[in-house]
Amino acid sequence: MILRIIQLYRDRSDFFIELLIQHIYITFLAVSVITFLGLALGVFMTKNRRLAGILLRVTSFLYTIPSIALFGILVSITGIGLKSALIALILYGLLPMIRNTYTGLIEVDPEITEAAEGMGSTPAQLMFRIQLPLAFPVIFSGFRTMVVMTIALGGIASFIGAGGMGRAIWRGISTNYPEMTIAGSLLIAALAIVADSVLEWIEKIVRTHYLGEGGAHEKTTKAA
């Protein structure tokens, strides 16, 4: 079985590479939109607590809809193709991004923001120099979760004609060719793991930048 999968990768390498590139492309698009939208909404929510409650509830609700059902609903509205797939991926990915941005920001010590405000920070300086850097670890962990999730969900997005690795899985299922299904799934998993590791590495570097040498040091000593 394993040998046959390896054989398959070898024989159809062009096919898999094309799907992989598609998959990365779709994920990249979705992640970009989610990051931008999630950050903006998360920041905006800290200025309006009532809106925050509503948005968190709506996104949590969206999150609980089974993905197959959501894809189904979207197909009937926006049709088959990349557009529907992207909308679905974005709706799912928003929750971890919004929630972590919002929580990270409101959990910044109020004494620190009071000091920064009292010293004459403009609202933008307060946000970009104090609140966002301090919320960064929480925001970035949300970002990591979201990226891994979007890569995985991207496999299902192919079912509504968006391309990506899901097509291999779909073909395997519909032609009763389990090797094909497994080969596709493994590649998605590998992509997710690689992305997660790279992000972990970046997280460490940026953490050092924002929290100082001590911040990174604390983490490494804990790991050691």
Added chain:
Amino acid sequence: MTVIEFQKVTKTYDGEENVLKGLDLKVKKGEFITLLGESGCGKTTLLKIINGMISFDTGYVWIRDRMLSEWNIVELRRQIGYVIQQIGLFPHMTVAENIAYVLSIEKKPKKEQQKRAAELLELVELPQDYLKRYPRELSGGQKQRVGVARALAASPEIILMDEPFGAVDERTRNQLQEEMLRIHHQLNNTILFVTHDIQEAMKLGTRVVLMNEGVIEQTGTPEELVLQPANNFVRQFIGSKGYLALLEPQMVEDIYQQAVEGKAQNYNHS
């Protein structure tokens, strides 16, 4: 020259009870005012009105030659040093970056920021190698020194301090108080200092403002509050504790020295 003036200022948080009940206060340049009173008397509210952290309801507040409402609040805050009890140092910045924060948001050159941070660290008597440390590596007293240095960065004419030494041990507090007196003597800025500690108020203040339930019961030099209390409340509040605080610097030390020296001589004899 009057730097800060309050005229019949009132403030309410809940719309019913006034935390400040028509307050009048004039602060002259170079004064070290201690705002004394129990918690809830309105002293912190009074302080935070000055840099616009808290709004007031009726009355007038003047900062220098302008009414508070005419000031651009960000511009005003940058000219006022601000130290709070919990210090609020920025954990993601080094000591140098913390101290130079106001200069950095004013987009002053990096060189100038570094130079100023080094100067101020020296002023608060911390070694220069602390510039590169992070707040989490400092003790409570050291953090408070950095907090003071940070408030002084833009050479503010006015400095507001809200129970800044409340959370440190007594020995460190004494050192910090001595340093505040030295810094005030050296820079001659106008300081408003909130405290509930009678001794601290007496020791630091060139003028003490005693507040109670939103009104000022008496303002005057420490001696005036102790020896000429305006009313019963002042007499009871300041009482013998204030008297002791007055005595302490001069007499108590002398008496103590005499007592110890007397003993030491006895030891020498035997």
